[in-house]
Amino acid sequence: MTMATVTAQKIAMKHGAGGRSMRRLIEKVFLNGMTGPAAAMDDGAVIPFGEQFLIFTTDSHVIHPLVFPGGDIGWLSVAGTVNDLAMMGATEPLGLTCGMVVEEGFSIEDLSRIQNSIRAACADAGTAIVAGDTKVMRRGEVDGLIINTSGIGIAPRVVRDSGLRPGDQIIVTGTIGDHGMAVMAARHGFAFGVPLRSDVAPLNGLIRAVLDAAGGSVTAMKDPTRGGVASALHEMAGKSGVGIVIDESLLPVRPAVRAAADVLGIDPLLIANEGKALIGVEPGATGIVLEALRSHPHGRDAAVIGRCVEESPGSILLDTGFGQRLLSEPDGELLPRIC
Amino acid sequence: MTMATVTAQKIAMKHGAGGRSMRRLIEKVFLNGMTGPAAAMDDGAVIPFGEQFLIFTTDSHVIHPLVFPGGDIGWLSVAGTVNDLAMMGATEPLGLTCGMVVEEGFSIEDLSRIQNSIRAACADAGTAIVAGDTKVMRRGEVDGLIINTSGIGIAPRVVRDSGLRPGDQIIVTGTIGDHGMAVMAARHGFAFGVPLRSDVAPLNGLIRAVLDAAGGSVTAMKDPTRGGVASALHEMAGKSGVGIVIDESLLPVRPAVRAAADVLGIDPLLIANEGKALIGVEPGATGIVLEALRSHPHGRDAAVIGRCVEESPGSILLDTGFGQRLLSEPDGELLPRIC
Numbered sequence: 001m002t003m004a005t006v007t008a009q010k011i012a013m014k015h016g017a018g019g020r021s022m023r024r025l026i027e028k029v030f031l032n033g034m035t036g037p038a039a040a041m042d043d044g045a046v047i048p049f050g051e052q053f054l055i056f057t058t059d060s061h062v063i064h065p066l067v068f069p070g071g072d073i074g075w076l077s078v079a080g081t082v083n084d085l086a087m088m089g090a091t092e093p094l095g096l097t098c099g100m101v102v103e104e105g106f107s108i109e110d111l112s113r114i115q116n117s118i119r120a121a122c123a124d125a126g127t128a129i130v131a132g133d134t135k136v137m138r139r140g141e142v143d144g145l146i147i148n149t150s151g152i153g154i155a156p157r158v159v160r161d162s163g164l165r166p167g168d169q170i171i172v173t174g175t176i177g178d179h180g181m182a183v184m185a186a187r188h189g190f191a192f193g194v195p196l197r198s199d200v201a202p203l204n205g206l207i208r209a210v211l212d213a214a215g216g217s218v219t220a221m222k223d224p225t226r227g228g229v230a231s232a233l234h235e236m237a238g239k240s241g242v243g244i245v246i247d248e249s250l251l252p253v254r255p256a257v258r259a260a261a262d263v264l265g266i267d268p269l270l271i272a273n274e275g276k277a278l279i280g281v282e283p284g285a286t287g288i289v290l291e292a293l294r295s296h297p298h299g300r301d302a303a304v305i306g307r308c309v310e311e312s313p314g315s316i317l318l319d320t321g322f323g324q325r326l327l328s329e330p331d332g333e334l335l336p337r338i339c
Numbered sequence: 340m341t342m343a344t345v346t347a348q349k350i351a352m353k354h355g356a357g358g359r360s361m362r363r364l365i366e367k368v369f370l371n372g373m374t375g376p377a378a379a380m381d382d383g384a385v386i387p388f389g390e391q392f393l394i395f396t397t398d399s400h401v402i403h404p405l406v407f408p409g410g411d412i413g414w415l416s417v418a419g420t421v422n423d424l425a426m427m428g429a430t431e432p433l434g435l436t437c438g439m440v441v442e443e444g445f446s447i448e449d450l451s452r453i454q455n456s457i458r459a460a461c462a463d464a465g466t467a468i469v470a471g472d473t474k475v476m477r478r479g480e481v482d483g484l485i486i487n488t489s490g491i492g493i494a495p496r497v498v499r500d501s502g503l504r505p506g507d508q509i510i511v512t513g514t515i516g517d518h519g520m521a522v523m524a525a526r527h528g529f530a531f532g533v534p535l536r537s538d539v540a541p542l543n544g545l546i547r548a549v550l551d552a553a554g555g556s557v558t559a560m561k562d563p564t565r566g567g568v569a570s571a572l573h574e575m576a577g578k579s580g581v582g583i584v585i586d587e588s589l590l591p592v593r594p595a596v597r598a599a600a601d602v603l604g605i606d607p608l609l610i611a612n613e614g615k616a617l618i619g620v621e622p623g624a625t626g627i628v629l630e631a632l633r634s635h636p637h638g639r640d641a642a643v644i645g646r647c648v649e650e651s652p653g654s655i656l657l658d659t660g661f662g663q664r665l666l667s668e669p670d671g672e673l674l675p676r677i678c
Contacts, residue, residue, distance in 0.1 A: 010444050015473065016441070026473065027475065030437075057470050062476055094386055095376065097395060098397070099438075102355070104350055104351050107349060130376040131384040133379075133397050136484065142480070143476065152386075152393070152491060299405070336476070
C-alpha cells in the first residue's frame with residue numbers, strides 16, 4: 001500500500017478496530033517515516049528519566065452504551081490508561097489527566113455518576129486525576145460523552161510487547177471475552193440466561209505482584225483490548241519476530257461467554273477484554289508467575305495458553321486438538337465503540 | 340448553587356465556554372471536595388519530581404472549522420498543550436500524546452494534512468508526539484475530528500495563575516482577539532475587507548526568553564483562550580486575591596479585529612486567543628520583560644495593559660478613559676467550538 005493509495009481513501013470503521021487496517025493507517029499517515037518513542041507503536045512512550053523511565057500513554061474512550069454490566073465509561077477510562085502504563089512496567093501511576101467532550105443536553109446527574117466511577121477506579125488503582133479539560137459540543141455533534149485519559153508513571157525496568165523469545169510461555173491472566181460480550185449484550189439487548197459482566201479493572205496491582213515475584217523473567221506484556229487476544233498476540237509475535245502456538249483447550253472462557261459466542265458465531269479470541277493481560281514468561285518462571293497471579297483477585301483464572309517458537313515469525317498457530325490452523329490477524333470491525 | 344441543583348440540570352453550551360458556569364461545573368461535579376493537584380484548577384498538574392516539578396496537562400480540541408485562516412486543528416492541538424505547559428514554567432516539553440477520534444468517512448488526505456501540521460507545530464515547539472490513540476465513530480456520531488493532546492514538561496520553578504500581588508503589572512504578549520475573530524469569520528463567511536488570521540502558535544520559546552531574562556520577577560501567567568482576556572483576568576484575580584485595573588486604551592488590537600468586533604458588537608476582551616499570554620510582573624522588571632518579549636517574533640506587540648491593586652479582590656476594573664467600569668466574568672457561549 002503506497003502513501004497515495006492510503007490518502008485517496010476515507011476513514012472506515014476498521015481504521016479504529018485495533019487490527020491490521022489501524023496499524024497501517026498509523027504507520028503510513030501518523031508515523032510516516034517518524035522516529036522516536038512513538039515509532040515503537042507500544043502502548044505508551046518511554047522517556048528516559050535519570051536511571052528510570054517515564055512512561056506516558058493516552059486513550060480516548062468512545063464506548064457505547066456508557067453504562068454496561070460490570071462498569072461504565074468512568075471505570076473504563078481509568079482502567080484503560082492504568083493498564084497501558086502497567087503493561088510497560090509502570091505499576092504506580094503518578095497521575096492521570098481527564099479530558100471530557102460532552103454533548104449539550106447530557107444529564108449532569110449521569111455525569112456525576114460517571115465522575116464517581118472515575119474516583120472509585122482511581123482509588124482502586126492508587127492514583128488520581130491530576131488535571132482535566134471540559135469541552136461541550138452541540139446536540140448531535142457528538143454522541144453523549146467521550147473521555148480521554150492520559151497517564152504517566154515510572155518504570156524501574158521497561159517491559160515491551162516486543163520482547164518475546166522462542167521458548168517463552170504465554171500466560172493470560174484470566175478468562176477472555178468478558179468485556180466485549182457484556183457490552184454487545186447490553187447494546188443489543190441479548191439475554192443468554194446467564195448474566196455477562198465486563199472484566200473492566202485496573203491491573204496495576206496484579207502486574208506489580210507479578211513483577212515483584214518474577215521481574216526479570218517477564219519478557220513481554222500486552223492487554224488484549226480491541227481485536228481481542230488474537231490481535232494482541234499478532235502484534236506481540238510480529239514485533240518480537242517469533243511464532244506463537246496457542247492451545248485452544250487451555251483458553252479460559254466463562255461458560256456464559258462461551259454460550260453467547262457460540263450463539264453469535266464469534267470466536268472469543270476476537271472479543272475485547274478490559275481487565276486482562278497477556279504475559280510472556282521465560283519457561284523456568286512460569287510457576288512463580290502463575291502463583292503470583294492466582295493469589296490476586298484479578299488473576300484467579302490465570303493460565304498458560306501457549307508458547308513461542310522460532311518458526312513462522314509473526315504468525316499465530318492455533319492447536320485445536322484436531323490439528324493446527326493459522327489464526328488470522330483481525331481487521332474488520334467486530335464491534336465498534338467497545339472501548 | 341448546591342450539589343442537588345447542579346445535578347438536576349443538563350449540560351449546556353455555557354458549561355464548555357471557559358467562564359463561570361464551567362468553573363462551577365468543575366468545582367461541584369468534577370472536584371466535589373477533592374484535594375490534590377487538580378484542585379488548584381491550574382492549566383496543569385504539578386507533580387514534585389526530585390528538586391524540580393513535572394507539569395502534566397491535557398486539552399481536547401473540538402474546533403470548527405478544522406481549517407481556518409492562520410492554522411488548523413493540528414497546529415491548535417499542539418500549541419494549546421505546549422502553551423499550558425509553558426504557562427506553568429515548563430518551556431521544554433518532554434513530549435505530547437495525541438488521541439484522535441475520527442468520524443467514519445473522514446478524508447485520509449485531510450487527516451494527513453492535519454498530521455503534517457501537528458509535526459510542523461511540534462518542530463516549532465521543539466517537541467514530538469510520543470504516543471497516540473485512534474478511535475473511529477460512525478458517521479453522524481461525531482462531527483469530523485476531535486484531537487486530545489496531553490503533555491509533560493519539567494519546570495525548574497512553577498509559575499501559577501494565582502501568584503499576582505498588589506503592585507504587579509499585567510502584560511499581554513501581543514494583539515488580542517485574533518484567533519476567535521478569524522474562526523468566526525471563517526465559520527460564518529464574514530468578510531471585512533482586511534484578512535483576519537488566527538494567532539495560533541506555541542509560545543514556549545517566547546516564555547523561555549521571558550523566564551531567562553526575568554524569571555523570579557514573573558508572578559503569574561495564563562493564556563487567554565476560551566472566554567478571552569476577560570475570563571483569564573478574572574481567574575487570575577480571583578485566585579490571587581487581587582483586583583486588576585486594565586487601561587482599555589493600552590489593549591493591543593489589530594485594526595481588522597477591531598473593525599470586525601465593532602461590526603459584530605463584540606468586545607475583543609471576550610474573544611479567544613491561541614498564541615498570547617497574560618504575564619504578571621513585579622513593577623521593577625517590566626522593562627526587562629517587555630524587551631525580552633519584543634525581541635521575539637511572537638511578542639513584538641507586547642504591552643503593559645494594567646496593574647494589580649488591593650481593592651476589590653477578584654474584580655476587573657476597566658479604565659475606559661471616561662471613567663472606570665467593572666468588567667463582568669464571561670459566562671454564556673460567545674462562540675462554541677473555538678478550540
